[in-house]
Amino acid sequence: MAVILLLLAIAAVVYPLYFVLIASISDPNQIYEGNVWFFPQGITFEGYQRIFGDIRIWQGLGNTFLYTIVGTAISVTAILCGAYALSRKDLPGRKFLMLIFIITMFFDGGLITKYLVVRDLGMLNTMWAVVLPGAVGVWNLIIARSFFEQSIPDELREAAQIDGANDFTFFLKMVLPLSKSLIMLMIMIHVVANWNSFFDALIFLNDDSKYPLQLVLRNILIQSDISSTGTTGGDVASYAAAQRIAELTKYAMIVVSSLPLMIALPFMQKHFTKGALIGAVKS
Amino acid sequence: MSQTLKKRRGEQPTQRHIPLSMRFKRVLRAWQLYVLLAPALVYVALFKYWPMYGVQIAFRNYNPIDGFSGSPWVGLDNFVRFINSYQFGQVIGNTLWIAVLGLVIAFPVPIILALVVNQLQSERFKKFTQTVLYSPAFISTVVVVGIMFVLLSPRSGMVNNIIKLTGGEPIFFMGTPEWFRPVYVISDVWQNAGFSMIVYLAALASIDPSLHEAAKVDGASKFQRVRHIDLPGITPVITILFILAIGSLLNVGFEKALLMQTDLNLSASEIIQTYVYHAGLQQAQFSYSAAIGLFNSILNLALLVTFNWIARRTQQASLW
Numbered sequence: 314m315a316v317i318l319l320l321l322a323i324a325a326v327v328y329p330l331y332f333v334l335i336a337s338i339s340d341p342n343q344i345y346e347g348n349v350w351f352f353p354q355g356i357t358f359e360g361y362q363r364i365f366g367d368i369r370i371w372q373g374l375g376n377t378f379l380y381t382i383v384g385t386a387i388s389v390t391a392i393l394c395g396a397y398a399l400s401r402k403d404l405p406g407r408k409f410l411m412l413i414f415i416i417t418m419f420f421d422g423g424l425i426t427k428y429l430v431v432r433d434l435g436m437l438n439t440m441w442a443v444v445l446p447g448a449v450g451v452w453n454l455i456i457a458r459s460f461f462e463q464s465i466p467d468e469l470r471e472a473a474q475i476d477g478a479n480d481f482t483f484f485l486k487m488v489l490p491l492s493k494s495l496i497m498l499m500i501m502i503h504v505v506a507n508w509n510s511f512f513d514a515l516i517f518l519n520d521d522s523k524y525p526l527q528l529v530l531r532n533i534l535i536q537s538d539i540s541s542t543g544t545t546g547g548d549v550a551s552y553a554a555a556q557r558i559a560e561l562t563k564y565a566m567i568v569v570s571s572l573p574l575m576i577a578l579p580f581m582q583k584h585f586t587k588g589a590l591i592g593a594v595k596s
Numbered sequence: 597m598s599q600t601l602k603k604r605r606g607e608q609p610t611q612r613h614i615p616l617s618m619r620f621k622r623v624l625r626a627w628q629l630y631v632l633l634a635p636a637l638v639y640v641a642l643f644k645y646w647p648m649y650g651v652q653i654a655f656r657n658y659n660p661i662d663g664f665s666g667s668p669w670v671g672l673d674n675f676v677r678f679i680n681s682y683q684f685g686q687v688i689g690n691t692l693w694i695a696v697l698g699l700v701i702a703f704p705v706p707i708i709l710a711l712v713v714n715q716l717q718s719e720r721f722k723k724f725t726q727t728v729l730y731s732p733a734f735i736s737t738v739v740v741v742g743i744m745f746v747l748l749s750p751r752s753g754m755v756n757n758i759i760k761l762t763g764g765e766p767i768f769f770m771g772t773p774e775w776f777r778p779v780y781v782i783s784d785v786w787q788n789a790g791f792s793m794i795v796y797l798a799a800l801a802s803i804d805p806s807l808h809e810a811a812k813v814d815g816a817s818k819f820q821r822v823r824h825i826d827l828p829g830i831t832p833v834i835t836i837l838f839i840l841a842i843g844s845l846l847n848v849g850f851e852k853a854l855l856m857q858t859d860l861n862l863s864a865s866e867i868i869q870t871y872v873y874h875a876g877l878q879q880a881q882f883s884y885s886a887a888i889g890l891f892n893s894i895l896n897l898a899l900l901v902t903f904n905w906i907a908r909r910t911q912q913a914s915l916w
Contacts, residue, residue: 315715315716316716319713319716322709322729323729325786326731326790329743329786336746341752345751347757347760349754390635391635391636392636394632394636395632395636395637399633401626403626404626405623413637413640414636419900421647422650423889423892423893424872424876425877428877429647429658430642430643447643448639449635454636480628481631481632484632509734511737511738511851512851530738530742531738534739534741534746535741557752570736570739575731575734579727
């Protein structure tokens with residue numbers, strides 16, 4: 314019973330993705346006629362060729378790489394340092410400081426004032442508007458703090474202090490090397506989040522050349538902006554053909570944009586489950 | 597309980613009687629810790645508390661020159677305008693619809709999945725199932741909605757090909773208001789149920805196996821054991837996650853709703869947050885949309901407090 318139910322669930326999750334994969338290399342006419350079900354029909358790589366010839370995709374990919382690296386570095390640094398300080402029971406005002414962070418989980422200023430603040434900071438249309446406004450998630454801060462509380466014993470610090478280590482050196486030379494799994498988890502959470510985010514870019518950027526991949530994808534996949542296919546006017550037949558190619562490009566684009574994370578998933582899985590558990594223990 | 601009491605008894609008197617000068621010295625001695633905390637504090641000050649301070653524009657008529665605190669005061673005008681606007685009923689209705697469907701349908705699915713996965717004997721199959729089921733959580737919202745658009749396309753979509761094959765008429769899913777909610781909720785389950793399942797699986801793993809042994813000896817069936825051991829065992833986790841879900845009830849899924857919006861399904865897909873986006877950022881009615889956003893936050897907070905109170909009254913588990 315259980316096995317059958319789960320096999321059905323697995324099929325429901327996998328089939329749409331599998332279909333997108335085979336559709337991306339199938340002749341679009343075969344897709345239109347409903348002949349593609351389990352195997353690609355009339356194999357073509359035109360969709361992929363078009364993507365790789367599309368400057369917007371490359372630009373978006375480049376921007377995404379930049380934003381992901383910078384954003385992850387900022388977030389992980391701020392979270393690790395902050396969470397360590399908050400994990401120290403001898404931090405004066407610890408409870409109050411923690412409260413400052415917790416409050417933001419239950420109440421926030423909303424989209425409009427966030428936009429106005431970013432504008433007043435002069436960050437509109439810059440990378441900082443994409444990278445900074447969501448940099449420190451309180452939930453991640455709490456996960457990191459619990460990790461430090463559980464895994465860095467007070468005795469270790471006291472011993473290090475006797476040996477003359479101050480808080481900086483202790484944090485850098487002892488705490489961080491002991492927290493590799495936490496650091497991995499934090500890096501992965503932020504890489505995935507930065508890689509997948511589009512909304513901040515949508516509201517804060519207005520320069521096409523700064524768009525991250527997800528925003529480019531949104532404009533092509535969802536807003537059906539097919540200007541790159543290069544057909545202007547012409548007869549109905551060529552228009553229909555262009556549209557079919559555009560459709561094919563969409564399948565290929567979905568594959569190209571989600572494949573990197575899907576391939577990395579098995580390697581990241583261990584860390585993510587662990588993270589979900591630290592979070593669960595805390596709640 | 598007793599632990600926190602003990603702690604309090606131990607800590608409070610000592611802390612209270614420390615003279616101010618010594619406390620100051622203690623703060624000075626910890627300066628390195630404050631330096632470590634500084635980036636995160638600057639972050640919340642700039643991107644959380646400054647916007648919170650700016651929320652007062654909901655009661656003002658904001659203009660960029662006078663800023664957050666200098667713009668003319670208009671009281672509740674913006675709220676009144678929202679409540680009297682013709683979108684009010686529709687937008688609130690749509691938001692609640694999505695939220696309630698999420699709780700009734702999307703919330704229980706991961707629990708059921710976890711209970712079923714927990715039945716599996718083979719560890720390898722268990723792990724495999726877990727990985728496959730939660731992989732969609734790593735696909736971006738943009739791509740998930742992109743997949744919807746191609747698979748549900750009335751001309752070439754796979755789903756409509758199935759419908760045509762069984763002799764039905766193709767449906768324009770993304771352009772029909774009636775289909776917005778089902779598509780929204782089903783895709784939500786498809787993408788997130790597997791990931792949410794992990795927490796429940798962890799809770800299930802911590803249930804004492806001797807309970808199952810004892811129940812087996814007493815002749816309890818598999819279903820009875822799930823019903824009377826597994827389910828009660830994870831009820832505290834369910835309660836907490838339920839309260840958390842309530843707490844973000846009116847916020848989640850805003851990006852997806854925005855992406856799924858087309859001119860044709862607007863009557864079902866315009867929710868509070870997308871309305872704030874349209875009125876505020878696309879039409880630059882800052883004060884008006886800030887008021888709507890604040891209305892949303894307050895509603896949300898009220899829901900959270902209420903449900904937490906109910907949970908505490910019923911003696912199970914609560915956030916505070």
